Amino acid sequence: MQLIGQTSIDFLGRRKIFIALSAVLLLAGIGSAVTKGGLKFGIDFKGGTLVYVKFRDAPDPERIRGVLQGKGLSVATLQPFQDSAESHELKIDLDLAGDVVETSGKDQVIETLREIYPIGEGKLDFNNASPEALAQRLLAERTLRDAGHSSRDLTSHAEAMVDWRDQAPRSGLLRDLAELSDVPGVPSSVVAAVPRVAEAGAFHIGGVEVVGPKIGAELQWQAIKATLFALAGMLVYIAFRFEWIYGVAAVIAVFHDVFITIGFFSLFDREIELTVVAALLTLVGYSMNDTIVIFDRVRENRAAVRKSSMTDLLNLSINQTLSRTVLTSGLTLVAVLCLLVLGGEVLRGFSFGLAVGVLVGTYSSIFIASPVLLWGQGLQTARAGGGRRRR
Amino acid sequence: MRSRFGLKIALVAGVFLLCAWRVIGVNPNWDAIRQNLADNIALGLDLKGGTHLILQVQVQDALKAEADQTIDRIRTRLLRAGISYTSIRRNDPGSIEEADSIEIQLDGTPTDRVSDVRAILEEEAPSWLASSTGGSSFALGMRPSELLRLKAETLQQSMSTIENRINGLGLTEPVIQQHGRAEAEHEILVQLPGVSDPARVMNLLQMSAQLEIKKVIDGPFSSPEAARSQNNGILPANSELAHYAERGRSEWYLLERNPVVTGRDLRGATAGRDTQNPGAWQVAFSLSRQAGQRFGIFTAANIGQNLAVVLDRRVQSVASIESRIESEGVINNIDGQTESLDLALVLRAGALPASVVYLEERTVGASLGADSIRQGVRSAIVGVCIIVVVMLAYYRLAGINANLALFFNLLILLAVLSAFGFTLTLPGIAGIILTIGMAVDANVLIFERIREELRAGKAVVAALNAGFGKAFLTIIDTNLTTIIAAAFLFLFGRGPVRGFAVTLAIGLLANLFTSVFVSRLIFDLSMWRKRNLKEMSI
Numbered sequence: 001m002q003l004i005g006q007t008s009i010d011f012l013g014r015r016k017i018f019i020a021l022s023a024v025l026l027l028a029g030i031g032s033a034v035t036k037g038g039l040k041f042g043i044d045f046k047g048g049t050l051v052y053v054k055f056r057d058a059p060d061p062e063r064i065r066g067v068l069q070g071k072g073l074s075v076a077t078l079q080p081f082q083d084s085a086e087s088h089e090l091k092i093d094l095d096l097a098g099d100v101v102e103t104s105g106k107d108q109v110i111e112t113l114r115e116i117y118p119i120g121e122g123k124l125d126f127n128n129a130s131p132e133a134l135a136q137r138l139l140a141e142r143t144l145r146d147a148g149h150s151s152r153d154l155t156s157h158a159e160a161m162v163d164w165r166d167q168a169p170r171s172g173l174l175r176d177l178a179e180l181s182d183v184p185g186v187p188s189s190v191v192a193a194v195p196r197v198a199e200a201g202a203f204h205i206g207g208v209e210v211v212g213p214k215i216g217a218e219l220q221w222q223a224i225k226a227t228l229f230a231l232a233g234m235l236v237y238i239a240f241r242f243e244w245i246y247g248v249a250a251v252i253a254v255f256h257d258v259f260i261t262i263g264f265f266s267l268f269d270r271e272i273e274l275t276v277v278a279a280l281l282t283l284v285g286y287s288m289n290d291t292i293v294i295f296d297r298v299r300e301n302r303a304a305v306r307k308s309s310m311t312d313l314l315n316l317s318i319n320q321t322l323s324r325t326v327l328t329s330g331l332t333l334v335a336v337l338c339l340l341v342l343g344g345e346v347l348r349g350f351s352f353g354l355a356v357g358v359l360v361g362t363y364s365s366i367f368i369a370s371p372v373l374l375w376g377q378g379l380q381t382a383r384a385g386g387g388r389r390r391r
Numbered sequence: 392m393r394s395r396f397g398l399k400i401a402l403v404a405g406v407f408l409l410c411a412w413r414v415i416g417v418n419p420n421w422d423a424i425r426q427n428l429a430d431n432i433a434l435g436l437d438l439k440g441g442t443h444l445i446l447q448v449q450v451q452d453a454l455k456a457e458a459d460q461t462i463d464r465i466r467t468r469l470l471r472a473g474i475s476y477t478s479i480r481r482n483d484p485g486s487i488e489e490a491d492s493i494e495i496q497l498d499g500t501p502t503d504r505v506s507d508v509r510a511i512l513e514e515e516a517p518s519w520l521a522s523s524t525g526g527s528s529f530a531l532g533m534r535p536s537e538l539l540r541l542k543a544e545t546l547q548q549s550m551s552t553i554e555n556r557i558n559g560l561g562l563t564e565p566v567i568q569q570h571g572r573a574e575a576e577h578e579i580l581v582q583l584p585g586v587s588d589p590a591r592v593m594n595l596l597q598m599s600a601q602l603e604i605k606k607v608i609d610g611p612f613s614s615p616e617a618a619r620s621q622n623n624g625i626l627p628a629n630s631e632l633a634h635y636a637e638r639g640r641s642e643w644y645l646l647e648r649n650p651v652v653t654g655r656d657l658r659g660a661t662a663g664r665d666t667q668n669p670g671a672w673q674v675a676f677s678l679s680r681q682a683g684q685r686f687g688i689f690t691a692a693n694i695g696q697n698l699a700v701v702l703d704r705r706v707q708s709v710a711s712i713e714s715r716i717e718s719e720g721v722i723n724n725i726d727g728q729t730e731s732l733d734l735a736l737v738l739r740a741g742a743l744p745a746s747v748v749y750l751e752e753r754t755v756g757a758s759l760g761a762d763s764i765r766q767g768v769r770s771a772i773v774g775v776c777i778i779v780v781v782m783l784a785y786y787r788l789a790g791i792n793a794n795l796a797l798f799f800n801l802l803i804l805l806a807v808l809s810a811f812g813f814t815l816t817l818p819g820i821a822g823i824i825l826t827i828g829m830a831v832d833a834n835v836l837i838f839e840r841i842r843e844e845l846r847a848g849k850a851v852v853a854a855l856n857a858g859f860g861k862a863f864l865t866i867i868d869t870n871l872t873t874i875i876a877a878a879f880l881f882l883f884g885r886g887p888v889r890g891f892a893v894t895l896a897i898g899l900l901a902n903l904f905t906s907v908f909v910s911r912l913i914f915d916l917s918m919w920r921k922r923n924l925k926e927m928s929i
Contacts, residue, residue, distance in 0.1 A: 003785075006846075052759060106752075107590075130588040163757075166440075168765055172758030206759035210752040215445060218571070219885075226884035230876035237875050241868055278818035278891050282825045285876060285895065289829060289869040293836065296865040324832075324839045331781060331835075332828035335774035339824070342773060344766030346759070350821060358828075 004323040011318050011366055012311050012374060018367035022256060029263015039266055042273030042349070045220050047213040048076065049094040049105035052206035053113065054173050058088050059203075067112045068092075073105060081345050087171075089206070089345070106208050117202035125201035126194065127165070127173050134158040137197040144193050157186045161194070172204040223277045227284065234288055242299060245376035250291045253369035257287045257360045264356045265349075275350035283357030286332070290325065290365040295373070297321050310377050314370045329362040399912050406904075407799065410806035431809035435816030435890065438764050440757035441584040445570055445750045446553070446596065448577045451490035452745035453545040454533065455481065457518075458495055461531075464515040465497070474508060476500045487577060491538055495519065495531040502526040546577050548744045553579060553596055555740035560595070562586060578750065587756045591729065599703050599746055600737040602654035602676075604686075604720065607697035607709060611635065611642035618643050633699065635706035637724060644706055646699055651689050652720075656682030660738040662731035665723045672731035673723040676738060683718035691715040702734075767820055778831060786838050788928035792913045793834035796905040800830045803901035804894065813897075816890035822877075826898025829870065833906035837862040838929055851927045852918060859911055866907060870899045 033039050043050045053059075065078050074095040081091040094105045110128075119125050124137050135158035138144060139151055149157075164183045166172050174180070177200050180191045231251055238247035258280055265272055297317035305313070336358055340351040416427040436443050458481040469476055477499025484490050495516070500508050505526045512521045512529060518537035521529050533541075546569070554567045566582035586592060608630055612618040615632050619625065622645075626632065629648045634641070658679045665671035678686055690698075690712050700707045700722050708724050725731040778797070783790040804826065808815060841858030849857060873895065880892035918927075 002842075052756075054758075128588075133588075166757040166761060168761060170758075171762055172756060204756075204758065206756045206762075208752065208754040210749075212750040215751045222883075222885045223888055226880050226882075226888050229883045230879040233875045233879045234872050237872050274887050275817055275821075278821040278887060281818075281880065281888065281891055282821050285825050285873045286828060288872055288876070289832065292869045292872060293832075293865055296868055300861065300864075320843070321839075324835050327785065327839075328828070328832040328835050331778050331831050334777050334781075335771075335824060335827060338770040338774035338777070339767070342766060342770035344762060346763045347767060347770075347817070350817070354821070354824070 002323070004326055007319045007322055008315070009319060009322075010315055012315055012371060015367065015371040015374075018363075019371065022260070022364075022368060025260050026256075026263060029260060029266055032263065033266040036266060036269075039262065040269065040271045041216075042271040042276075043093065043209050043211050043216075044274040045216045045272065047211045047216040049109070050207075050209040051092045051094075051106060051109045052081065052208070053090045053092065053109075054171065054204045054206050055088040055090065056173055056175060056202045059090055061090060064090070064092070064112065064116065067116065068094075068109065071108055071112065073108060106210055110205060113203055119199045119201050124198040126177060126198040127201045127204045129162065129198065131155075131159040131162040134162060134194075134198065138190065138193060141193050141197060144190065147189055149187075149190065154190070157190050160184075160186055161191075172206060174200045176200060219274065227281065230281075231284070238292070238295075242295060245380060246295050246373060249369045249373040249376055250288060250295065252372050253291055253364040254284050254287050256368050257283055257357060257364050260360050261353055261356045265353070268352070270349055270352060273349045275347065276353045279350045279353030279357060282354055283361055286358060287361030287364060290329070290362055291369040293324065294318055294321055294365055294370065298373075310374055314374060318366050318370060325362060325366070329358060333358050396912075396916070399908075400916075403909055403912060406803070410802045413806040413810055414802060428805070428809075432805065433812060433814045434760075434764075435814045435819070436582055436584060436753070436760075437755055437817045438760050438815065439584055440587060440755045440760035441582065442586040442589040442592070443751070443753040444581040444583075444589070444593065444596075446579045446581065446747045447487070447750050448546050448549045448579065448743075449746045449748060450487060450542045450545045450577050451484045451493070453541060454490055454493040454538070455483070456744075457533075457541060458493055461516045461519065462495060465495075465511065468511045468515050469500075469508075472507060472511065474500060474504055474511075490542070491533075493533055493538075497529040497531070498527070500527055500529070542577065545744045546579075549747065550579055552741045552743050553581065553747075556595055556737055557581070557583070557592070559736040559740055560592065562592075579747075585757070587754055589752065589754055591733070593749065593752070595733050595737060597747055597749075598733070598737050598743075600654060600734075600740075600742045601703050602657070602722075602738060602742070603650035603701045604652040605633075605646040605648075605650045605699050605701055606693065607699050608645045608647060610644035611709075612645070613642065615643055618645050633701055633704060633706045635699075635709070644699055644709065646701070646706075650701070651698070652678060652682055652686055654738060654742045656686075657738055658718075660735040662728070662735040665725070666721075668723060671723065672725040672728055673721050674725065674731055674735045674738065675719065675721050676735075678718045678720070680718075687715055687717045763817065767817075771820070771824075775827065778827070782831070782834070786929050789838055789841075789914075792910055793831070793838070795913065796834060796910045797827065797830050799909055800826065800898065800901045800905045803905070804898045807897045807901070808894070813893050814890065815894070816887065818887040818891040819894040822891045822894030823898060825873075825895055826902065829873070829899060830902045830906060832869070833862075833866045833902055834910065836865055837906070837910065841927075841929055845927075845929070855914055855918065855927075859907075859914075863907060866903070870903050874899050 061078050061080070065075050068075050075092070076095045077091070077093040079091050079093075081089040092109055094109070114125075124133060126134070135155040138154045138158055144154060161180055161183050164170070164180075165174055170179075177191075177195045177198065180186070180194055181188065183191070231254065235247040235251050238250055261280065261283060262272070265276065294314075294317055297320055298313055301308075301313055301317055301320075305316075308316070333355065336351060336354045339347060340355055343351050413431070414428065415424050462479055462481060466479060469479075476497060479495065479497045481495045482492065484492050497508075497512075502525075505523065508529065509521065509523075512519070512531065516531055518534055518541075519531040520534055521531045523529050550567060550569065557565045557567060562583055562585070564584050566580065568580045570576070570578040570580035581596070583589065583592065608627065609621065610618065612621065618632055626645070630645055631648050632643050633646050634643055636642075656678050658677045660674050660676040662672060662674050665673040694712050694714065697709055697711050699709045700720070702722065707722050722734070725734060775797075779794045782793045786793060801823075804823065807813075813819075837858055840862045841854050844854035844857045845851070877892040877896040877899070880888050881896065884892060
């Protein structure tokens with residue numbers, strides 16, 4: 001099977017169109033970021049409090065927002081997260097209140113939810129209980145003690161029930177405590193005792209993140225610094241294996257990709273979270289790989305066909321590697337799209353960045369790195385030629 | 392020819408068996424593989440669930456305490472030498488950034504005794520640098536080397552105290568590490584796998600747990616002012632006021648400044664029900680032999696007097712000495728069982744030399760982490776299946792070769808991860824995806840090159856040789872560039888960036904082996920003794 005045979009497309013002849021396209025994409029990203037008042041950073045970078053909550057039935061976000069604001073908390077976003085017929089989740093994001101970590105914000109979110117979805121007086125909320133808390137309640141149940149359950153047994157039963165609650169398809173939320181009869185290894189007398197001490201509440205706290213402002217700034221700087229060092233390392237390697245100008249062209253293309261991808265995050269109103277940094281790092285590696293494949297071919301062809309012009313050489317090399325480019329990029333994109341569609345909400349920002357990155361990274365090797373290399377080579381020969389003339 | 396193959400086959404088979412043994416184990420049924428993977432591959436908190444905390448040690452507290460002790464010593468010496476002064480005090484740096492500005496100011500000493508004062512300062516404050524203004528005032532700043540030493544020591548002590556407390560809770564596989572630049576940031580990273588409700592732990596780690604038993608001079612008073620007016624407006628020498636609050640009562644006691652016993656003298660502490668106050672809880676402690684003797688002498692000499700148990704500068708309870716007490720004491724009036732258990736634990740673990748604040752708290756519930764893994768793994772399997780099918784359709788028999796190389800690559804990656812105990816995190820999965828992309832790319836590069844050579848009219852074996860030979864350089868360049876990048880990310884990055892770099896670097900090294908060496912070997916083996924082959928399935 002063959003998708004693309006031998007082609008001879010004049011890629012570099014149309015370079016102005018594509019450079020204009022890149023400029024438009026870059027400007028659109030910058031424009032969007034400016035009009036939206038800067039990039040939207042996730043809690044990792046801007047600091048604040050984030051609570052993931054899973055609800056049994058569709059929640060009323062406006063009501064929750066109202067009650068939280070009534071308590072003087074500044075709610076940055078309150079968005080549905082993976083909302084579907086069988087699963088209702090909310091991501092509640094509070095802005096930073098002070099310089100140190102404000103754990104009270106988390107407590108207030110939980111307290112507010114408890115007000116809206118109350119449970120019976122003195123009962124334990126099974127859907128948010130830790131194994132220790134459940135064990136403590138069970139240990140206090142006299143009927144269980146009388147039935148001859150040792151405290152060690154009760155502790156391990158409590159652990160088993162909470163573990164079972166956290167597994168799919170329940171994922172932390174029971175509708176009815178009667179479901180517990182399915183837990184393997186827990187005797188029915190213990191299951192029967194649970195409703196006496198606990199109740200299945202209407203929500204489950206899936207995760208909490210509280211990040212102070214210092215950590216956010218530090219993380220951001222750390223990631224940027226590491227990436228810049230990595231780019232410098234690649235530049236030196238390429239300069240060593242090829243020529244300086246090849247490295248410069250490849251690095252310019254990588255910067256182009258990173259900025260356009262970040263611009264897409266602004267255009268699509270997506271938060272830049274910590275996982276997005278991983279996606280950007282992947283994109284740097286991918287784009288670099290793609291560019292080197294073409295440059296490698298240029299180097300090889302240059303040795304073989306000495307007389308040809310640089311434009312022809314680049315065009316020839318891009319065409320020769322085109323079928324490889326399409327296949328590799330296509331397959332990588334397929335893998336990334338699987339992640340985007342099936343990977344779930346936690347991975348969504350990451351897979352979105354990867355999907356944009358693979359497309360832009362492939363595009364830039366042909367339409368950015370190659371023209372830049374052409375210009376650079378032109379400049380070099382012009383300078384060399386000029387020098388000769390002066391002499 | 393045959394013997395060269397033999398060596399290569401032995402090498403590949405050896406690597407394969409070693410990796411397979413590491414990942415799959417000896418008993419290849421599905422559940423066993425699963426269990427083995429779960430046992431051998433350490434998952435990060437983002438996938439496994441747990442609590443991740445970053446604490447900052449307020450080192451200025453320790454500097455202030457050191458300044459206070461120095462002031463006490465200087466004061467005593469000045470008094471003994473009969474040198475008068477108007478005041479001696481220290482400033483109050485409020486944050487870590489200001490910590491280095493710690494300073495002791497001594498004012499109003501007689502100008503004719505400058506050299507005596509200097510001698511006392513040199514003797515009693517060796518870690519401070521004194522400078523005099525006008526002969527009657529002295530400013531003491533801490534020596535830079537001493538600042539560094541004290542701050543480092545405070546961080547180390549805080550870390551070991553925190554470690555003791557966490558170990559006392561009996562949590563599984565906790566991580567306690569220094570975080571950030573040691574000399575400037577004083578941060579501690581604490582990771583507690585499996586803890587989804589960190590409130591109690593956070594509270595416990597923050598307790599400074601400074602226990603002191605002090606002699607009560609007078610009291611109780613209703614307010615600090617009342618205490619002062621009873622003593623003619625000023626507090627007696629070497630005394631201090633401490634607050635006592637319990638169920639609506641708020642009282643002040645005048646205590647001797649120097650404690651009879653401190654937390655450092657404890658040998659053990661256990662929680663139990665309050666023997667005098669039903670419904671409340673208590674912590675009983677025992678003293679070390681040396682402290683017990685000291686305490687015995689003190690109590691025998693002070694029968695009828697009152698003693699106060701002071702915890703973190705607040706009076707916890709007051710009791711009169713009825714008889715000589717040798718080695719045991721009780722802190723009562725504790726509200727709940729958990730509180731008493733925690734107090735006993737922190738008393739056993741030791742006091743923090745400085746207070747700590749939280750910079751970051753992340754809790755991933757087990758359910759959220761499990762969801763991430765399930766969805767991530769599901770999408771990875773679907774993605775890999777599509778790649779496998781496309782490679783087979785596109786390159787036919789050679790596609791089998793590429794897929795074998797891809798699986799071998801993933802197998803090596805998993806084996807190395809588990810053998811070296813690297814932790815797999817969400818960003819680590821990103822590194823694996825890039826590895827898959829580049830592993831596929833390597834094979835595509837080789838195959839496209841072989842096809843080109845075939846189109847150019849070369850014989851199969853020659854095309855194979857030329858294809859591998861030419862693609863080899865490209866693969867080396869692309870992989871090495873990215874490995875170099877990964878090395879830099881590992882060296883300079885932290886946390887998530889590092890997780891990415893590790894899987895990527897391992898994956899690419901494996902890729903060099905599988906795509907260049909293993910893939911070539913499979914081709915060579917299938918071409919063996921078919922030197923004049925006219926066609927190949929690619």
